[in-house]
Amino acid sequence: MQEALRNLPSIDRLLQSDLCQQWCQQYGRPAVTDALRAALDDARERIHQRKAVEHNSVVFDLVHFLQCVERRLDFAFAPSLRTVINATGVILHTNLGRAPLSGAAIQAMQSIAKGYSNLEYDLEEGKRGRRDSHAVLKLKAVTDAEDALIVNNNAAALVLLLSALAKGREVIISRGQLVEIGGGFRIPEIMAESGALLREVGSTNRTRLSDYHEAIHERTAMLLRVHPSNFRQSGFVESTPLSELVALAREHGIYIADDLGSGSLLDTTQFGLPYEPTVQESVACGADVVLFSGDKLLGGPQAGILVGRKTVIQAMREHPLARAMRADKLALAALDATLNAYQRGFAAAEIPIWRMIARNSAELQELALRWQRIVGGAVIATRSTIGGGSIPGGTLPSHALALTVPNPNATLQLLRQTNPPVIARIEDDAVVLDPRTVLPEQEEELLKNLQEAGLNSL
Numbered sequence: 001m002q003e004a005l006r007n008l009p010s011i012d013r014l015l016q017s018d019l020c021q022q023w024c025q026q027y028g029r030p031a032v033t034d035a036l037r038a039a040l041d042d043a044r045e046r047i048h049q050r051k052a053v054e055h056n057s058v059v060f061d062l063v064h065f066l067q068c069v070e071r072r073l074d075f076a077f078a079p080s081l082r083t084v085i086n087a088t089g090v091i092l093h094t095n096l097g098r099a100p101l102s103g104a105a106i107q108a109m110q111s112i113a114k115g116y117s118n119l120e121y122d123l124e125e126g127k128r129g130r131r132d133s134h135a136v137l138k139l140k141a142v143t144d145a146e147d148a149l150i151v152n153n154n155a156a157a158l159v160l161l162l163s164a165l166a167k168g169r170e171v172i173i174s175r176g177q178l179v180e181i182g183g184g185f186r187i188p189e190i191m192a193e194s195g196a197l198l199r200e201v202g203s204t205n206r207t208r209l210s211d212y213h214e215a216i217h218e219r220t221a222m223l224l225r226v227h228p229s230n231f232r233q234s235g236f237v238e239s240t241p242l243s244e245l246v247a248l249a250r251e252h253g254i255y256i257a258d259d260l261g262s263g264s265l266l267d268t269t270q271f272g273l274p275y276e277p278t279v280q281e282s283v284a285c286g287a288d289v290v291l292f293s294g295d296k297l298l299g300g301p302q303a304g305i306l307v308g309r310k311t312v313i314q315a316m317r318e319h320p321l322a323r324a325m326r327a328d329k330l331a332l333a334a335l336d337a338t339l340n341a342y343q344r345g346f347a348a349a350e351i352p353i354w355r356m357i358a359r360n361s362a363e364l365q366e367l368a369l370r371w372q373r374i375v376g377g378a379v380i381a382t383r384s385t386i387g388g389g390s391i392p393g394g395t396l397p398s399h400a401l402a403l404t405v406p407n408p409n410a411t412l413q414l415l416r417q418t419n420p421p422v423i424a425r426i427e428d429d430a431v432v433l434d435p436r437t438v439l440p441e442q443e444e445e446l447l448k449n450l451q452e453a454g455l456n457s458l
């Protein structure tokens with residue numbers, strides 16, 4: 001054993017080799033030194049372990065050793081955020097980054113990222129301008145609201161709304177809308193953090209106008225409607241229409257705000273989906289503020305969007321928290337480009353999530369059949385999901401490739417290890433790949449990865 005340990009090369013000697021010199025150029029000398037040291041520690045550990053089992057000496061294998069070092073370097077410098085192929089059929093997959101961006105949005109981000117911009121510069125006047133002016137014109141145009149404000153995400157928008165308009169005062173909300181949206185985001189906890197006092201009314205399944213009415217008193221600041229987002233109630237259910245809440249709020253001189261969550265600007269029923277209230281409808285109904293996410297049904301970048309009455313939006317714009325929650329220039333660029341498609345009336349054709357929603361079942365069957373010819377398996381009728389806390393229970397008829405494998409979970413794991421990783425799902429004990437969410441430019445990679453994972457031999 002002593003001999004085997006003595007035979008290990010020194011870090012200094014290894015660093016002189018051509019390969020290590022090359023790595024030093026690529027990754028920097030400190031990282032290569034670290035990787036060599038860690039790999040030598042491993043080698044020493046192995047020598048000790050084998051000694052305990054048997055008494056033969058261990059030969060140092062330089063080629064294998066350098067492969068270990070290379071793996072360490074690859075791992076250390078691999079990007080943390082990686083592209084994956086979403087074959088789950090869940091369009092707004094929260095864990096997979098929600099909405100993919102349109103070509104125009106990507107181009108806008110790229111050109112703004114590359115250089116300087118008029119982010120806070122007024123090109124007319126040649127002096128300091130306003131960050132919060134970007135994308136506002138287009139938001140006003142597509143929603144018909146008087147004014148708009150963009151923050152980092154919709155959770156931030158809700159905190160800002162409550163802090164600016166209801167701190168230390170009461171906000172009335174239906175018990176049926178005290179939801180947890182996912183990722184530990186609970187409406188009651190957000191309200192507590194903002195300093196607004198929650199006043200729950202009604203019951204889980206029924207809240208009437210009179211429930212709101214009876215709860216209003218001099219400390220009431222706001223009525224808040226929250227979209228239940230990721231669950232749907234059925235049976236004996238009653239909620240109060242927004243128009244009635246608006247009238248009640250007006251009568252008492254308090255605010256009425258509508259957290260739509262996903263915030264669709266398109267009529268979802270035209271795609272065979274359940275009805276989803278649109279931003280325009282809530283604005284037209286007279287809500288003081290309507291808030292929604294940028295990366296759910298809008299199909300844009302992560303952002304929280306507040307639209308509504310001028311004085312109310314202005315109060316939030318001037319609140320100190322608005323500065324802490326402001327959107328970055330790349331999100332603003334992508335949002336502006338995304339809204340452009342809506343304003344021109346081309347959203348369904350240009351925004352990736354709407355294109356996915358609009359793909360029909362026959363077209364998806366064609367794709368699944370093509371995949372089947374290459375990798376085998378069976379084509380099944382299934383349903384894709386909208387997901388992402390929008391249109392609860394909203395699904396679309398689809399066709400998918402189903403692979404019957406001995407161990408579906410092991411196959412899912414194998415697919416996650418391909419490059420780029422493929423994310424699939426299990427349905428009726430088969431591994432199911434839904435073409436709806438696979439971007440057209442990823443299709444060949446997907447097929448290559450399926451073959452590499454040995455799934456074509458089944």
Ligand SMILES: *Cc1c(COP(=O)(O)O)cnc(C)c1O
Binds near residue numbers: 259292
């Ligand atoms: C998703 C959602 C939020 C949170 O939006 P983020 O943009 O993810 O921060 C807030 N409210 C409702 C009703 C939602 O559905």
